[in-house]
Each structure stands twice: as structure tokens, then as C-alpha cells.
Amino acid sequence: MSRLAKILLAGVLGGSLAAMPVVDVSAQQVAAKSSARIGLGRPALPEEIKAWDTDVRPDGKGLPVGKGTVKEGDVLFQERCASCHGEFGQGVGRYPVIAGGLGTLKADRPDKTVGSFWPDASTVFDYIKRSMPFGNAQSLTDDETYALTAYILNLNDVIKDENFELNEKNFASVKMPNAAAFYGDDRETAEKHFWKKDPCMKDCRAAPKVIGRAVSVDVTPDSKAGPKVD
Amino acid sequence: MSDKPAADSLNRRRFLAAAGIAGTGAALSAASAFAAEGGKPDPLITEVQDWNRYLGDGVQSRPYGTPSKFEKDVVRRDVPWLTASPESSVNFTPLHRLDGIITPSGLCFERHHGGIAEIDPADHRLMINGLVDRPLVFTMEDIRRMPRVNKIHFLECAANSGMEWRGAQLNGCQFTHGMIHNVMYTGVPLKVLLDEAGLKPNAKWLMLEGADAAGMNRSLPIEKALNDVLIAFAMNGEALRPEQGYPLRAVIPGWEGNLWVKWLRRIEAGDQPWQTREETSKYTDLLADGRSRRHTFVMDAKSVVTNPSPQAPLKHKGRNVLTGVAWSGRGTVKRVDVTLDGARNWQSARIDGPVLDKSLVRFYVDLDWNGQEMMIQSRAIDSTGYVQPTKEELRKVRGVNSIYHNNGIQTWLVRTGGETENVEIG
Numbered sequence: 051m052s053r054l055a056k057i058l059l060a061g062v063l064g065g066s067l068a069a070m071p072v073v074d075v076s077a078q079q080v081a082a083k084s085s086a087r088i089g090l091g092r093p094a095l096p097e098e099i100k101a102w103d104t105d106v107r108p109d110g111k112g113l114p115v116g117k118g119t120v121k122e123g124d125v126l127f128q129e130r131c132a133s134c135h136g137e138f139g140q141g142v143g144r145y146p147v148i149a150g151g152l153g154t155l156k157a158d159r160p161d162k163t164v165g166s167f168w169p170d171a172s173t174v175f176d177y178i179k180r181s182m183p184f185g186n187a188q189s190l191t192d193d194e195t196y197a198l199t200a201y202i203l204n205l206n207d208v209i210k211d212e213n214f215e216l217n218e219k220n221f222a223s224v225k226m227p228n229a230a231a232f233y234g235d236d237r238e239t240a241e242k243h244f245w246k247k248d249p250c251m252k253d254c255r256a257a258p259k260v261i262g263r264a265v266s267v268d269v270t271p272d273s274k275a276g277p278k279v280d
Numbered sequence: 281m282s283d284k285p286a287a288d289s290l291n292r293r294r295f296l297a298a299a300g301i302a303g304t305g306a307a308l309s310a311a312s313a314f315a316a317e318g319g320k321p322d323p324l325i326t327e328v329q330d331w332n333r334y335l336g337d338g339v340q341s342r343p344y345g346t347p348s349k350f351e352k353d354v355v356r357r358d359v360p361w362l363t364a365s366p367e368s369s370v371n372f373t374p375l376h377r378l379d380g381i382i383t384p385s386g387l388c389f390e391r392h393h394g395g396i397a398e399i400d401p402a403d404h405r406l407m408i409n410g411l412v413d414r415p416l417v418f419t420m421e422d423i424r425r426m427p428r429v430n431k432i433h434f435l436e437c438a439a440n441s442g443m444e445w446r447g448a449q450l451n452g453c454q455f456t457h458g459m460i461h462n463v464m465y466t467g468v469p470l471k472v473l474l475d476e477a478g479l480k481p482n483a484k485w486l487m488l489e490g491a492d493a494a495g496m497n498r499s500l501p502i503e504k505a506l507n508d509v510l511i512a513f514a515m516n517g518e519a520l521r522p523e524q525g526y527p528l529r530a531v532i533p534g535w536e537g538n539l540w541v542k543w544l545r546r547i548e549a550g551d552q553p554w555q556t557r558e559e560t561s562k563y564t565d566l567l568a569d570g571r572s573r574r575h576t577f578v579m580d581a582k583s584v585v586t587n588p589s590p591q592a593p594l595k596h597k598g599r600n601v602l603t604g605v606a607w608s609g610r611g612t613v614k615r616v617d618v619t620l621d622g623a624r625n626w627q628s629a630r631i632d633g634p635v636l637d638k639s640l641v642r643f644y645v646d647l648d649w650n651g652q653e654m655m656i657q658s659r660a661i662d663s664t665g666y667v668q669p670t671k672e673e674l675r676k677v678r679g680v681n682s683i684y685h686n687n688g689i690q691t692w693l694v695r696t697g698g699e700t701e702n703v704e705i706g
Binding site: 086087088089090091092093094098099102103105106107108109111134143144145146155156160162164167168169170172173176177180181184185187188231232233234235236237240241243244245246247249250251252253254255256257258259260261262263264265267269270271 | 357358359360361363364365367368393394407408409410414415416417418422423425426427447448449450451452455472475476477478487489493494495497545546548550552554555556557560561564566568569570571572573574575576577578580590617621622623624625626627655659661664665666667668669673677681693701702703704705706
């Protein structure tokens with residue numbers, strides 16, 4: 051039955067459409083408590099918040115009670131993660147390299163891995179818990195997530211002891227090598243010279259020369275390579 | 281077909297002849313000014329065409345209209361080698377085939393981290409929790425009962441032009457600049473939703489979280505959240521497209537696209553940022569000294585000439601329309617300058633259409649081209665006085681490993697035959 055038919059039927063059964071409440075009475079009552087509020091939405095239940103609120107912060111807020119060792123993580127990693135990330139986190143194909151790269155950030159081609167780049171260990175836990183394994187997200191238990199985090203940190207020499215057990219109590223003590231290298235957006239000062247009063251309009255420079263061409267790189271997809279639209 | 285008379289063989293022959301003429305395409309249209317000189321009348325005019333004789337499709341043959349079949353090349357395209365899988369990937373808006381300032385919904389570039397979530401709006405929930413007086417759950421019906429507003433804003437991926445840091449790489453403005461779109465959103469100001477839950481005084485940051493298989497999450501400063509952020513359910517007058525976050529997404533005007541969480545299911549209030557994967561390992565700007573900027577939210581002023589460009593070469597000498605788009609995450613676009621001689625001399629372009637806050641503007645130069653080689657660039661100047669920098673100026677500050685926020689001036693080399701290339705000049 052269509053929605054409209056249901057409403058009409060309800061109206062007939064109820065005697066009159068006009069008798070149907072237009073606004074939820076409880077919503078009206080809630081709204082009456084504060085004039086700024088409309089009163090829409092209903093209280094989120096503790097079980098619902100628990101189900102969705104899995105996020106973890108650098109200070110450890112949000113970490114669930116649980117534990118996992120480097121060794122346990124190794125076993126899990128080979129089963130669930132290595133097909134994309136490689137046995138030692140070296141990456142397969144174009145899937146992310148998650149280990150190594152220490153000291154490469156100033157190099158011509160930096161390797162931005164968990165160990166060489168990520169500022170916070172909490173990000174590893176938060177991200178694995180919400181979105182890994184790729185294609186089967188949120189299938190890992192809290193203990194498995196601790197174990198995998200421990201293993202990835204071990205691959206990156208952040209945790210050196212294979213018997214180390216990571217848990218909610220010792221998590222915030224893990225420090226990442228590149229943590230100090232991040233700073234807030236300073237474009238308005240560091241790039242202040244991009245605010246110019248009168249950009250040049252006439253005879254601004256000598257005759258330019260072409261110094262680089264995309265066609266020489268030759269990585270542009272063929273113009274006919276788009277999807278078929280028939 | 282049933283209510284349309286079948287074309288007889290004569291008509292079919294005539295049709296094929298006409299198609300054959302049209303098939304010579306570029307050369308003929310380039311020479312259209314000379315057709316009259318041959319003295320031969322144009323059969324497209326002198327002979328009755330099928331579409332002029334036979335009835336076309338009736339109403340409801342296309343209950344949801346799509347572009348003409350002759351526009352089939354106007355599609356989003358991807359660069360397969362860029363990413364490991366199509367579910368965590370990007371494609372690009374065909375800027376060189378668009379005009380005005382509004383991007384058609386079906387051509388808005390896509391960026392997903394776990395594929396397109398397909399969610400029945402009846403099954404969608406938005407939760408607000410954390411540092412609030414009343415943690416709440418909203419249905420889509422609740423959200424559609426709240427006061428709503430309409431705003432036109434650009435969304436640019438922070439990685440737009442990210443492949444060009446080391447030099448000209450991709451030969452087409454669809455690929456160099458196509459991670460942008462500009463649509464009208466209908467939605468509820470985030471402040472209205474937060475007022476329902478009641479923010480606690482120590483709530484300084486929000487975390488926005490998606491319902492997709494990536495569980496995309498980003499931290500948003502509370503000042504921005506209360507200022508102009510929308511929770512949108514419609515784009516260009518209809519429901520959001522699935523690939524744009526149906527049924528609900530965040531709209532964070534002027535700030536990098538990654539913050540505009542799609543399939544938005546939860547907003548948590550906290551007293552500090554979460555430092556999620558997308559705001560630490562990604563979407564931070566690695567500089568030459570090995571340090572990295574983070575929370576680089578604002579998209580700086582930028583512009584690009586879309587025509588001519590490598591996918592849209594010049595076909596005619598004489599009068600042509602040079603056009604492009606410009607935008608700034610800091611306000612409105614005040615002026616766009618264009619050079620034809622590689623930044624030696626500039627002229628201000630004509631901006632036409634609405635000039636709106638944190639929206640694309642469309643600019644034109646009505647150009648007489650005598651076949652000379654050109655090095656075309658555009659530079660945007662915004663309402664704060666920011667002048668779009670050259671790529672060289674950007675590299676001086678940032679090096680070449682930033683990936684994100686490349687708003688440097690683009691150069692197109694138009695050769696004497698009209699072919700156009702992505703180049704860098706020095």
C-alpha cells in the first residue's frame with residue numbers, strides 16, 4: 051500500500067484527517083522547554099552511542115578496554131592485511147606502504163609510512179577499527195585491533211619487543227618519531243607575499259621558454275578511455 | 281518506433297549522405313566561413329532532415345532526462361594508475377565541456393575512500409553526541425522538518441592539481457583541475473542541529489563521521505561549524521546523488537573537500553581535534569624541510585582557463601571565446617587576469633554570471649586569434665587581496681612534496697595549428 055493510501059485509510063478509520071495530530075506532542079513539549087530549540091530528534095540511547103562512538107584520540111580518549119601483543123598481531127596481519135600491505139608492510143601494487151621510510155621526508159621521493167610520518171599512534175587504532183580490512187570494515191574485535199596496531203608499530207620499530215602487549219592503559223605512552231614535525235596552518239604569515247597590492251600588468255618579465263611538457267611525461271589517459279555511455 | 285513512420289530508402293540515403301558530410305567534422309567546421317565561397321548550397325539546409333519530418337519521442341519516453349546522445353563524451357574520467365582500487369579513488373569533472381558556474385550533478389567529480397554507500401533514507405540516522413547536553417538521533421524526516429537554506433559553493437579536493445607539483449604531467453584541464461565542482465546545496469545550518477543537542481561550553485571541535493565503508497572521519501573547529509556549515513540533503517534542486525553522499529552530507533564552504541563528509545551519520549563534540557588518518561597521514565602538507573603543515577583547511581584562490589586547453593584545442597582562426605573558472609575559499613573572486621604571452625602582459629577578463637561567496641565565477645576573453653603561438657595563463661585575485669601565485673612561487677615556499685593545495689598558475693601552450701598542451705614555462 052502506498053504511503054498516501056495508508057494515511058488516507060488511517061484518516062478514514064480515525065474518523066477525520068483533521069483529527070490527526072500534525073506535530074508530535076512530545077516534540078512540542080520538548081520544544082516548549084527552550085524557545086531556541088525546535089524539539090526534533092530523539093535521545094540517543096547509551097547502547098547506540100556505544101555502537102557508533104568508536105573513535106580514539108591521541109590522549110587515549112575513546113580507547114576500549116582490551117589488549118593484544120605484537121606476536122598476535124603478526125598472525126592476524128598475515129591473514130587479514132598482508133594481501134594488500136605485504137608481509138612486512140611494504141605494500142602490494144599501489145596499496146599503501148605502512149612501514150619503513152624513516153628519514154626520507156626530506157628526500158626527493160619521501161616514503162610517508164606509519165613510522166616515518168604519522169604523528170599519533172591513536173590514528174592507527176582508530177582507522178583500523180573503523181575501516182579495515184578494506185572491504186570488510188568493522189569486522190575486527192578490540193583485542194584484534196590492539197594486536198594489529200602493536201604489530202604495525204613493531205614493523206616500524208616504534209615497539210621493539212615482540213612480546214609487548216598493547217592495551218588501553220599503556221597506549222597513550224607510545225610516542226611516534228615524527229610527532230614533533232607537524233605544525234598548524236601558517237599560510238597567512240609564511241605566504242604573506244601572495245597578498246599583493248598591484249600585480250604587474252605590462253612588460254612583467256622577459257620572453258618565457260617552455261621548460262616542461264606533459265606530453266613528454268605521457269601518462270595522460272587516452273581521451274577515448276572514458277566509460278561507455280550508450 | 282511504433283507511432284513513427286519508417287524512413288524509406290530515399291530518406292535513409294539522404295540521411296547517410298548528411299551524416300557523411302557531418303563526419304568530416306573538424307576540418308569542415310573549421311572552414312565554415314569558406315563554405316559559401318564554394319557556392320554549393322548546404323544540404324543540411326536545402327534538404328528536409330529526418331528530425332524535421334518525422335515525429336520525435338513523446339513525453340515520458342525519458343522520465344528522467346539525460347543529455348543528448350551527441351554529448352556522450354562529456355563524462356567524468358579517471359586516471360587508473362593513480363590509485364590501487366576504484367573504490368578508494370577519484371575521477372574528474374570535464375571542465376573543458378562546461379560553462380556558467382553550476383556543475384551538473386552527474387558530472388561532479390567523485391572521491392570515495394570505500395566506494396559509494398547506497399543508503400535508503402528511511403534507514404539513515406544522524407547522531408549528535410559527545411560534549412552536548414542532549415545526545416540526539418535524527419531521521420531524514422526530522423531533518424527535512426528543520427529550517428533550511430540554499431547556498432552555492434565550490435567543493436575542491438585538496439589534491440586537485442596535486443600531480444603537477446614536479447612539473448606538467450597530465451595533458452588536460454579535466455585531469456589537472458577537475459577535482460572541483462560547484463552546485464547549489466539545500467540543507468540545514470549545522471548550528472540549528474547543534475542547538476537542538478546543546479553544545480557544552482568546552483566543545484571546541486567536532487568530529488564528522490560517514491556511514492560508508494571507510495567510516496570517513498574528520499575534525500572541524502567549532503567556529504567554522506557555527507559559522508556557515510550546512511548539513512545538506514539536496515544539490516541543484518534534487519536529492520544528493522549517491523556518489524555525493526545521499527542522503528546527507530556536510531557542506532564546509534571554502535574548505536578542502538575531504539572535510540565535506542558524505543553519508544554523514546554522526547557528529548561528535550569534543551575539546552580537541554581527533555587527528556584522524558585523513559588529517560594526519562593524508563591532507564597534511566609535507567614541506568621541503570621535512571616538516572608538515574596540518575589543518576590547512578582553506579582553499580586558496582585559484583583559476584584555470586578551460587578553453588582552450590589540451591582537450592579543447594582552438595579550431596578556428598579569427599574570433600574565439602577563451603573562458604575559464606576562478607574561485608577562492610577566502611571569499612569572492614574580485615578579478616581574473618589573463619595573459620596570452622606567458623605572463624609578460626596581462627588583461628583583466630570579463631566575469632559573467634553570479635559572483636558569490638566561496639563559489640566559482642566564470643570568466644571570458646573574447647579573443648581574436650591570428651594563428652600565433654600563445655602561452656595562456658589566468659590568475660585569480662580574491663576579496664582579501666590574495667593573488668594566485670605561480671607554481672615557482674609556491675615551490676619556493678613548499679617544495680614539491682606537498683601533494684595538496686597546489687593553486688599555482690597553469691600554463692597552456694597553444695601551437696600555431698591550435699593544438700594545446702600543458703606546459704611549464706621558465
